[in-house]
Structures are given as structure tokens and as C-alpha cells.
Amino acid sequence: MALSVEIVVVMGVAGAGKTTLGQALANRLGWLFVEGDHFHPAKNIERMKAGIPLTDQDRYPWLQAICQEIKRLQALKQSAIITCSALKHTYREMLRAEAPAIAFVYLHGEPALLQQRLAQRQGHFVGTDLLASQWADLESPPPEVALRLDAAAPVETWVLRVCEHLGCGDLGG
Numbered sequence: 001m002a003l004s005v006e007i008v009v010v011m012g013v014a015g016a017g018k019t020t021l022g023q024a025l026a027n028r029l030g031w032l033f034v035e036g037d038h039f040h041p042a043k044n045i046e047r048m049k050a051g052i053p054l055t056d057q058d059r060y061p062w063l064q065a066i067c068q069e070i071k072r073l074q075a076l077k078q079s080a081i082i083t084c085s086a087l088k089h090t091y092r093e094m095l096r097a098e099a100p101a102i103a104f105v106y107l108h109g110e111p112a113l114l115q116q117r118l119a120q121r122q123g124h125f126v127g128t129d130l131l132a133s134q135w136a137d138l139e140s141p142p143p144e145v146a147l148r149l150d151a152a153a154p155v156e157t158w159v160l161r162v163c164e165h166l167g168c169g170d171l172g173g
Helices: 018-029 042-049 056-075 089-098 111-120 128-137 155-166
Strands: 007-011 032-034 080-083 103-108 147-150
Touching: 007 018, 007 056, 007 089, 018 032, 018 080, 018 103, 018 155, 032 056, 042 056, 056 080, 056 089, 103 155, 147 155
Parallel strands: 007 080, 007 103, 032 080, 103 147
Antiparallel strands: none
16 A cells, blocks of 8 residues: 655654654554664764753754655655654754655653653663753644654554554554
8 A cells, every 4th residue: 555655753752652653653564664863973872871952953963864864765765664853843844855745743741751761761872861851842743743642552552543644554454
């Protein structure tokens, strides 16, 4: 089944479940999964490990790298699920400029839930100390975000809702 969307960006603050949803959705659709965190320059990772929030200037090379990946995927005609916090409207517009048929899925949740998830997360460079700065930077996603999902819902519910929204029905399931 051909979908009108080629790239889905799963967005939200740290701990929302972007990677979990991205991997599950990519498996369901048979699409490539791209972890946006892998595109952070080493300088950004060191800042975040130290609990120092990123600025727009810090995020720009990371977003540029994700944009380059989107261009590469489109040249290959490869559909993909990409994780990216995409906290600000300008960030989302950068991504949309590369893929007009992009769909944004926003995972939102209560701060206490996300704080708990981050506290339990092992081996990741973003910890609980960065959550407040991410909330401060998050510009409530307006209409360019196609679908909003509750971060507290089960993964299966997320995947079902995204598939319903994209019109992929029972594909892969």
C-alpha cells in the first residue's frame, strides 16, 4: 500500500517515548528507523551529559544533519521513521523544507511521567536535569503536527493510532 507520507518524524521532549514508538512503527510498516540522537555532534553530547541545555546554535548542526539524512533517504526513495525532539516551529519547518510530505507525530506526557522515565533510563546522554529546559523550549505544536499521542498510552495504541492516521490500516499487522 502506497502512503502519501514518506517520512514520519516522531517528536517530543526527552523521555516521551520517541525511540520506542519509532522502532515499533518502523517494524509495523517495514520502513527504515532513524534515531535522530545519532546525528548530534560530539560537542552536543558532551554538553547534554554535563546537564547543560542546548541552544538554538547548538541544535542547528544537528538539525542540518537530519535534513541531509532526509535528502539522502528521498534520493533513495526510502520511507523512514525519524526521531527528533523538533521542539520549535522553526526546527519543524527546517525538516518540512526537505520533505513536504512529512508527517509529525507528537508524543506528549505529564512531566512527572517523563521525569520518572528519564531517571530509569540507562546508557543515554540525556538525563532528568535537561527536562525542564526542553519543556521551556517546546513550542506547543500547532497544525503542522498531524497527530498528538499521550506518552502514557501503550505502544500498541500509539502504532494503531499512527497507522489509522496515515491510512495504512492493518499493514504489517
